[in-house]
Amino acid sequence: GCVGANSTDSNTGAEDGPLAPGDSPSGEITILDDNTNQVFQDSTIAAFEAATGITVRTYTQGNFNDLHDRFATLFAAGDTSIDVVMTWAGWTAEFGQAGWLQELDSAAVPDDLIQPALDAVSWDGKVYGLPKFASVQTMFWNKNMMGEADLDPEAGPQNWDEFVEAAKAMTTEDRWGFACDVGNPAGAYQNFLRVLLLNGGDMYDDEFRPIFNSEHGVEALAKFAELLTVHGVMDPASLQTTNASDLGDQFARGSTGMVFNWPFQYAVATAAESQLDTESVGNGLIPGMSVRSASIDGSEGFAISKFSQNKDAALAWLQFAASAEVQREIVEREGWFPVSQTVLEDPQSREALPVLETYEESTQYATKRWGVPWSNELDQLLSVQISDVLNERTSAQDALDSAAQQTQELVDRYLG
Amino acid sequence: MAKIELVGVQKDYGHGRKAVRAVHELEYTIEDGAFVSLLGPSGCGKSTTLNMIAGLEEITSGEILIDGERVDDLPPDKRDLAFVFQDYALYPHMSVRENIAFGLRMRKVDKPEIERRVADAARRLEISRVLDNRPRNLSGGQRQRVALARAIARRPKVFLFDEPLSNLDAMLRDQTRSELKLLHAELGATSVYVTHDQEEAMTLSDRIAVMSHGRLEQYGTPEEIYHQPATEFVARFVGKPKMNLLPAVRTERGRFAVAGSALEVDLAAEPDELTIGLRPEECTIHLAEGEGDAVGTVRVVEPLGNVSDVSIDLNGHTFVVRTPGFASFRVGDPVSVDATAARRHAFDPETGSRLGH
């Protein structure tokens, strides 16, 4: 994409207020997406162009891991060549607070959006984009292994104790009952947040004071660490697994009994190269500690660059991607969850993607992400503490106290 | 066609207070067609002088004239001269043919003429067969010839040589020296030849400019240099074995005794003290018959085949005599020296300049 320097356009007048849908937007837009979805490239763009008359000049996919740095550089330099960028909970808060994303007027936001998906594109009460798919972790298990361990393959563990027992039963010489991905900072944060919510805790109070070092938090982290250190049911490789896809592959290889993973796990586990198939993959709610269940959100969406020269057209794309038509395709062709309640409740969707059932169930329980401007810093510092706990260099209490104190400094810096 | 005049030529390296004078007030004329050697020990300013003539170094003061014209501001390639370097400076990435032709091509000589000249130069130096080789595939002697061929192909007015033989081994050096002499006789171009080897200078030159510490010590024919050295430095530097130079004091009018020894020499000179110079090959020795006859003892005998050099300890001073054949003297033999047949040279011990005729 070439960079048009400081051209002033009709749209800049609306820069200060939230963006509402305009009448019949037109022109060109440029989209920079991650490479999670193929469906846009395959059919959505054509459909969008046909429906709106807007041209998608370029639609580019970048590697998720690279995008953050690119966006940061692009925005910092006020680049006008990109109209639509992919976003998710962490970036929405970060780039939104930096003033790089266009706030949307409530008129532009569909009203049947599922809350966690909407959260992923909002920060500080403002909506900065629209979700393109919803993603929530659920539990997957290997029915074969369950059976071999004399457990009921159809019913997954209902609470943490059952989960631990099941994991123990499934752990053998070269197989593990459980595996996760705490290898990088984001993974460390996710795994902690998940157990924190499972134990009824939370990250912050209403005033954004960190409270994750509460009793709930400490107990949750301790129990999580025990999987590795006491029960020996967690694959030690979890400590070096840096992404969900490695975890997914691992599960698909049949060497891990249970994982908590994103929806795509189903597709991976039932793919041709996998050791498992539709019959042998079990799916259900993540078993809770002090609550029945909880989960973490990983929904993605699109946002409009503050420096876009054609925000109306960009908004049209956001809305199109969130529309039922596109959402159905995402569910059917890619296995992600829909962002709208309507599509979720559609039986047709359920048929295409059995795990949707679990998802729907999970919406009753806490599903959070806590995307904040200081997400990166937080992930980083938390990962150090959690690694220390997992390697038994410190206690869960000390680790979380230290993390909470550092987090407070971050909160003060960014919200103070 | 090419007379080179040096008029008060000086050269300083560096600037201001750090300036070092490498060459002092040179003043002499190299006649057209002459072969002149610049002779002197390492660092005495020979190359500097040659480079100034070539235009590779600027002159600090003074003038250089070629055929009466000042060339100070003429770049080297306008002075119509060729230069043969000590390391030959052959272009390693060109064939011998291209090496020889390069200077002509740069001067836009036309192709057939270049070919003719290259062929001619190669024939003269007997390197026609290696014209297509790279220098690195040649022997030392062949490289030397290529360097010469490159110079003569240009047919310049002046040839400048900077120690062109010093990278050859002894046998090849002697042979090439003779050939160089023949070549000069054929071509007749003015040649300036830098060397630190007195033998080369003696055998090749019409005239020799002996230099020391950036100054001219003597400018003359080989015979003058050898028989009438103008300074003690020249006397010591020219001739092999080295001239015996000994402090002497006057014992009576016209008679001098070599310091503390029984060797006495007749010499028509004024001062009370002087340095006396006697060439080893003009003296003779014989075994001392009695005590009184002996003036020294043999320290070292160095047979060279047809002659032997005998070093004698003359009361602490070494005195060398060249004797014919394998000398029968043995180390420790008492001997007496006969210098009556020897040409006498005398020098001022302070200034080193020649005394008398």
Place this chain on the structure above:
Amino acid sequence: MAKIELVGVQKDYGHGRKAVRAVHELEYTIEDGAFVSLLGPSGCGKSTTLNMIAGLEEITSGEILIDGERVDDLPPDKRDLAFVFQDYALYPHMSVRENIAFGLRMRKVDKPEIERRVADAARRLEISRVLDNRPRNLSGGQRQRVALARAIARRPKVFLFDEPLSNLDAMLRDQTRSELKLLHAELGATSVYVTHDQEEAMTLSDRIAVMSHGRLEQYGTPEEIYHQPATEFVARFVGKPKMNLLPAVRTERGRFAVAGSALEVDLAAEPDELTIGLRPEECTIHLAEGEGDAVGTVRVVEPLGNVSDVSIDLNGHTFVVRTPGFASFRVGDPVSVDATAARRHAFDPETGSRLGH
């Protein structure tokens, strides 16, 4: 104390089919206390021989005995010898003092003794004042002395020298040569000296081993080598100017004519064709008076001061005569050569070996 015997010593470099024989069947004895030179052109195997004596190279076959004991399996440091290298091989990171002391320290000589010996060696070679310098800050001559001092401080039974003077300039070389000879006289240790300079070999040695292409050509005293060269190679290699070697055919019994020229030589020899050898300094020339007298024309005259070398064109062959003083001959002069006073040498043109006495 140290007699060195070489018995059928051979050396191959490389293995199997790629093996190259660098030294062939050497067989001679170096007497205790003798100074023996290994003389020959570059690549003839001199250094290889020396290295085998030192133990730095393995012997392929044959034996080397020192004082009657086989040393083949003895490492160099057990053979009690010192080595002076052509490039001196001074340790650049050590001071002169440390350089000299290193060999003693390695042998665990005690400190005061080391100091004594270093001081003594330094005094003898007049380098006491530079003991604390690094080699790189020394002149070539000083470095050479340090290398010698390092050798003598060790007080070994045998000294080995590999062209120790060849990196010095002419003057320094002559001077150091004399000193080396004195040093040997004082120390009296067996010395083996490698050189390609016949003058060095002649002046320094008790005996000379002339080598060519890895083979021994002759082993004898300087006088034998000079006056009775065993092969044409030795004749050509030893003596300066080079011996005139010319093909000759028998004209009548006991009389030979140099190929195609009027020069005739009396010689008691059998074959019809041979190579005749005449030393330039034993022949004389004079200006041809009439046509019939002339045997050649002067090509080059090279004055050396006390003598001049005159090259004559003898019907295509070059013949050199050494004449006294600055010769009065001019290029092109017709001259006749007189070789009656010259010792005659004759060689088999095929094998190169000496004919007759």
Place this chain on the structure above:
Amino acid sequence: MAVLLVYLLAPFVWMTVYSLYPSTALQTLTPDLDPRQLRLDSYVALLSDPTFLRPLANSAIVGIATTIICMVLGSACAYVLARFRFRGRQALLLSMLTVQAIPVIVLAVPLFILLRAFGVYDSLIGLIVTYSAFILPLVVWMLVGFFEEIPPSLERAAIIDGCNRMQIMVRIAVPLAAPGMAATAILAFITSWSDFFLAKVLTITDAITLPVRTASFQGLFAMDYTSAATAGVITAVPVLVLALLAQRWIIRGLVEGAVKG
């Protein structure tokens, strides 16, 4: 020595193996190296994937162009530094080496702004110019060493033969330094070809280079080891071939200049 050889080669060989076998065959305790399992699928796939070919072409273009620019400008600059004495020369030379100490990180953002200002962000030209700036100091540093090794008498001979300064450089100095120049050129190429960070920051789409593409096989939801290994092999092979072809010069050029005291 065998140990050394294994040490040198084994890692790369293993990566090549990885690219040739389905990862399921290798990610076990007993890797299954049955040659029947061998397949070139991933190579075929990558080499027919436009999103891979484009970066491949980009890297080649950027590498070659950078090398040419560096060699032309660098040799001109190095020649002057090698042959002229002026005040500050030493400092200038040293600063060429010191540039090596600059962490690229610190320059990324300002560079981005700079390139954007000139409208060459995410373009091959932008990358070429940036790489040139980073590689030039090293090139100059090395070439100065090579030029200084040329005996001054050769240049003097050329002066006598009638060359002007430019001719001396073009006809004498450059050909003579050819081995060193070759080594330097290869180094320049390898450096620009291998760079990851700058390319990551200074490109988004159009000008993505091979290393960036290769690293991107580590996706969040798609860690494709076989493709990563394949891309790794494809990225490494051109430079390996170059390096091996020119190894004599490289060793001489890269190292000897640095060693001569």
Place this chain on the structure above:
Amino acid sequence: MATTTRRPALPGPRDSAGRGRGRRLRDFRFGLLMAGPALAIIVLLLGYPMGYAFYMSLYDWNDKLGGHRPFVGLGNYVALLGDAQVHAALGRTLVFAAFTVIGGVVLAVLIGALLNVDFRGRTVVRVLLLVPWAVPPVVNGIMWKLIFDGATGIVNAIGLGLGVFDERVQFLADPDLTLSVLIFAEMWKLLPFLCLLMLAGLQGIPANLSKAARIDGANAWQRFSRIIVPNLRVPILFALVVQTMWSLKVFDTIFVLTGGSGGPAEGTTTINFLAYLVTFSNLDRGYGAAIAVIAMLLVLVFAVLWVVLLRERPKGARR
């Protein structure tokens, strides 16, 4: 610096006072014409950003605070001094540098000495030394990940197969182990170059030096330690200086090996990588720039340190 001694003063055309002013001017113009473009590019594309980076480091320049970026002077640098994260990164950097630079050079000298001995296949080994050198860092990262992965890596397969390990070793799970793997990976890449450097140096040492030492009675180790090593001073110094620069700059390998995180638990976050994280992940550009400037100073300090440590004693100095 080592390199100052490297440039012998060559007799170039020199000018003398009073004369040759025209020539000097010509030379000057020529020099400017030739050197100008290269210098201009370098100054523009490196000099300007450097200055800009320093400028940034004087501000509290955090993009996530919106456009608000107050001038803080050396505030960022002061903050650095008390930042535990920076201290930890510095510590790691020193460990990493100590192993790769000092360890690398020591190993290189030893291996170089081995390679300098004549043996069959020596040329092959020398040529193959170039392989690691030519492998791009990104590929290097991927490669070692494939090898050391705790679940699927070949090292575990071999180790378990040979019974060296009892169970899988999680090389990339423990911060310290991961740093070791990183050091190992870097060593693999850098050692060959250092070895070549030493080889070239060794070949510059006259063979006679070793022979002389043999005659002097030094055994193999004494010859190596007392003769060879001291004479490798210049290449060693050069190796130390450039390797320090390269070691402290390592980024790509860390990035790829650790999935872009510098983890686990910051275990491989060197000072340089920290500068990256702070600048690009945290968007805390002022602070990141300050860290980078410090990283650069660190390199220069080390470079000077090496030169001082290894500088030759003044001539004539006694032991």
